[in-house]
Amino acid sequence: xxxxxxxxxxxxxxxxxxxxxxxxxxxxxxxxxxxxxxxxxxxxxxxxxxxxxxxxxxxxxxxxxxxxxxxxxxxxxxxxxxxxxxxxxxxxxxxxxxxxxxxxxxxxxxxxxxxxxxxxxxxxxxxxxxxxxxxxxxxxxxxxxxxxxxxxxxxxxxxxxxxxxxxxxxxxxxxxxxxxxxxxxxxxxxxxxxxxxxxxxxxxxxxxxxxxxxxxxxxxxxxxxxxxxxxxxxxxxxxxxxxxxxxxxxxxxxxxxx
Amino acid sequence: xxxxxxxxxxxxxxxxxxxxxxxxxxxxxxxxxxxxxxxxxxxxxxxxxxxxxxxxxxxxxxxxxxxxxxxxxxxxxxxxxxxxxxxxxxxxxxxxxxxxxxxxxxxxxxxxxxxxxxxxxxxxxxxxxxxxxxxxxxxxxxxxxxxxxxxxxxxxxxxxxxxxxxxxxxxxxxxxxxxxxxxxxxxxxxxxxxxxxxxxxxxxxxxxxxxxxxxxxxxxxxxxxxxxxxxxxxxxxxxxxxxxxxxxxxxxxxxxxxxxxxxxxxxxxxxxxxxxxxxxxxx
Ligand SMILES: Nc1ncnc2c1ncn2[C@@H]1O[C@H](COP(=O)(O)OP(=O)(O)OP(=O)(O)O)[C@@H](O)[C@H]1O
Ligand SMILES: [Mg+2]
Numbered sequence: 001x002x003x004x005x006x007x008x009x010x011x012x013x014x015x016x017x018x019x020x021x022x023x024x025x026x027x028x029x030x031x032x033x034x035x036x037x038x039x040x041x042x043x044x045x046x047x048x049x050x051x052x053x054x055x056x057x058x059x060x061x062x063x064x065x066x067x068x069x070x071x072x073x074x075x076x077x078x079x080x081x082x083x084x085x086x087x088x089x090x091x092x093x094x095x096x097x098x099x100x101x102x103x104x105x106x107x108x109x110x111x112x113x114x115x116x117x118x119x120x121x122x123x124x125x126x127x128x129x130x131x132x133x134x135x136x137x138x139x140x141x142x143x144x145x146x147x148x149x150x151x152x153x154x155x156x157x158x159x160x161x162x163x164x165x166x167x168x169x170x171x172x173x174x175x176x177x178x179x180x181x182x183x184x185x186x187x188x189x190x191x192x193x194x195x196x197x198x199x200x201x202x203x204x205x206x207x208x209x210x211x212x213x214x215x216x217x218x219x220x221x222x223x224x225x226x227x228x229x230x231x232x233x234x235x236x237x238x239x240x241x242x243x244x245x246x247x248x249x250x251x252x253x254x255x256x257x258x
Numbered sequence: 259x260x261x262x263x264x265x266x267x268x269x270x271x272x273x274x275x276x277x278x279x280x281x282x283x284x285x286x287x288x289x290x291x292x293x294x295x296x297x298x299x300x301x302x303x304x305x306x307x308x309x310x311x312x313x314x315x316x317x318x319x320x321x322x323x324x325x326x327x328x329x330x331x332x333x334x335x336x337x338x339x340x341x342x343x344x345x346x347x348x349x350x351x352x353x354x355x356x357x358x359x360x361x362x363x364x365x366x367x368x369x370x371x372x373x374x375x376x377x378x379x380x381x382x383x384x385x386x387x388x389x390x391x392x393x394x395x396x397x398x399x400x401x402x403x404x405x406x407x408x409x410x411x412x413x414x415x416x417x418x419x420x421x422x423x424x425x426x427x428x429x430x431x432x433x434x435x436x437x438x439x440x441x442x443x444x445x446x447x448x449x450x451x452x453x454x455x456x457x458x459x460x461x462x463x464x465x466x467x468x469x470x471x472x473x474x475x476x477x478x479x480x481x482x483x484x485x486x487x488x489x490x491x492x493x494x495x496x497x498x499x500x501x502x503x504x505x506x507x508x509x510x511x512x513x514x515x516x517x518x519x520x521x522x523x524x525x526x527x528x529x530x531x532x533x534x535x536x537x538x539x540x541x
Contacts, residue, residue, distance in 0.1 A: 055440050073447030085441040089459050089536040099445030102455075130536050150445065 008061035023211040036197035044212030078147035082158035117145035284409025331508035356415025364423035393418030411483040430464025470526035
């Protein structure tokens with residue numbers, strides 16, 4: 001098993017006492033899987049991703065990657081944050097190269113690598129632009145190129161396409177699928193877009209809110225991964241099942257708070 | 259979710275509002291360049307004209323309020339004897355040395371305080387306290403410890419700048435998004451690399467700005483320090499002129515001090531613009 005999450009619990013201390021954000025999370029992910037975690041806003045998705053990234057430590061339980069317990073952040077895991085995290089004083093090219101620079105890659109190689117991934121996300125023309133000159137979707141694509149440039153074993157993404165328009169989103173989907181099929185990359189992606197999850201992943205974890213728990217694990221078997229598959233009844237079945245699940249738990253959560 | 263709550267319209271209570279277009283009262287937006295130029299010229303020219311009118315029409319004692327012409331003449335006099343130049347150089351030298359030392363120390367200290375909560379906890383209470391002790395109140399002590407040469411004057415500027423600048427630099431570090439530092443860790447960066455390659459460039463514009471503001475404070479303190487004991491300096495020039503009722507020379511001193519200060523300010527603003535293009539508001 002490549003990525004294992006064992007009985008993970010996460011509490012935050014607040015004024016009203018301990019807030020249980022994640023409760024008894026268990027996940028097992030093989031190398032090369034494309035996993036989506038879906039859940040309502042506030043269900044602890046970002047918090048879960050931070051535990052995997054090693055940016056935060058679980059209250060109890062553990063995360064293991066390749067059998068080793070995750071204790072700190074590191075470049076073996078590529079991360080695309082929910083919010084824009086480009087360095088504002090670096091241009092797009094420098095942003096994309098920065099991880100490689102930190103990892104000691106010589107100038108020529110990192111230039112070529114960054115250029116390759118900028119081309120892949122369609123931003124070659126903007127290599128010299130500053131982040132403030134880009135749209136939100138373009139910034140996110142730079143962040144993806146930056147994460148990929150380090151050739152990580154696993155790519156962690158927190159709602160990476162939330163800010164994109166439908167067409168850019170679709171081309172990013174195609175790109176992600178192509179990347180995933182060509183390489184042995186493991187992808188763990190967070191989203192609240194149910195269709196996106198069904199279309200991209202081979203397995204979905206549906207999270208319930210307050211506290212965040214795994215409500216259901218769903219293996220996705222689509223006949224193919226082209227856009228036409230979205231009109232297929234299998235696709236609709238998966239989507240409707242997931243929607244229904246989230247809706248039910250959404251209502252429960254509201255009832256629990258009230 | 260909230261079907262049970264009845265909703266009563268309060269439309270009758272709502273007064274619709276729209277904005278009227280304006281040029282002069284634009285809030286934070288740019289105004290036309292021509293208007294801006296006119297207003298900026300007015301800002302200096304209007305007081306000058308008022309001054310000139312009051313002194314020519316008002317029949318005022320020149321030792322009380324000299325006319326612009328008197329001041330210009332005094333300027334020529336002090337310039338030709340090279341006294342003004344000597345005074346200016348003396349004051350500039352004190353500010354330069356005192357401010358440079360204070361800045362060189364306070365920038366790293368401030369960055370460390372902002373970056374490491376441990377160092378912050380260690381230093382902030384002391385610095386916070388020192389900041390509220392007015393630097394001029396240290397003058398008697400400085401004279402006692404360092405005599406009346408250049409050392410107490412430079413030390414005064416150092417004290418007046420160091421604590422303020424440290425705390426202001428510390429504050430700029432607060433505005434570095436946490437995500438940006440975490441992204442650096444995820445790219446394989448160490449804490450040291452995050453500090454030197456992410457935090458430092460991010461706070462550079464803030465540092466330049468806080469130095470700009472504190473240079474103004476240093477410039478004030480040098481004048482104060484020279485009021486006590488000095489052989490030359492712009493502050494000294496003013497206090498001597500006061501003793502001999504050379505009001506025109508007081509004005510010369512004040513104007514020179516103001517112009518030099520403004521020049522520094524503009525230089526820092528220019529430095530900020532060229533070194534941190536990414537941080538400017540305009541695209
Ligand atoms: N550092 C923290 N301290 C206290 N509470 C926190 C902290 N971080 C997150 N929380 C709480 O944990 C819950 C889950 O937050 P999280 O950001 O993980 O949600 P999310 O599922 O990513 O939501 P969204 O889809 O809106 O991004 C929220 O109720 C939030 O208030
Ligand atoms: Mg989130």
